[in-house]
Amino acid sequence: MPIYVYELCEGECKICGGSFDLRQPLDREPCKTCPLCRKPVRRIITGVNSPKLTKPVSVTDAKKAGFTIYKRTGKGEYERQ
Numbered sequence: 001m002p003i004y005v006y007e008l009c010e011g012e013c014k015i016c017g018g019s020f021d022l023r024q025p026l027d028r029e030p031c032k033t034c035p036l037c038r039k040p041v042r043r044i045i046t047g048v049n050s051p052k053l054t055k056p057v058s059v060t061d062a063k064k065a066g067f068t069i070y071k072r073t074g075k076g077e078y079e080r081q
Contacts, residue, residue, distance in 0.1 A: 006031055006041040013037045019044075 007019040016036045024030075030043045059069055059081070070078040 002026065004030070005044050005046050006034070007044050008034065009040045009042055011039065013039060 003021050003023050005019060005021050008016075012018050013034070013036075016034050020034065020036070022031060031041055033039065034041050057065075062069055069081045071081050073079045
């Protein structure tokens with residue numbers, strides 16, 4: 001379930017601090033009011049989690065991690081390194 005961030009449409013609030021996070025299913029209708037102070041709120045767009053792009057793993061790193069490395073020697077032929 002994603003976590004949505006909501007903020008007050010206008011003004012400030014000492015009870016909720018002006019914004020709150022809410023964990024909701026995707027198919028659920030967005031909140032219209034704050035559950036604490038009952039003022040109107042809007043859902044704001046935030047960053048999303050995505051996999052971190054890293055460099056390709058080297059042969060030595062793969063061997064250290066326990067993977068078996070094969071080198072292509074010909075068409076359809078591979079040799080274990």
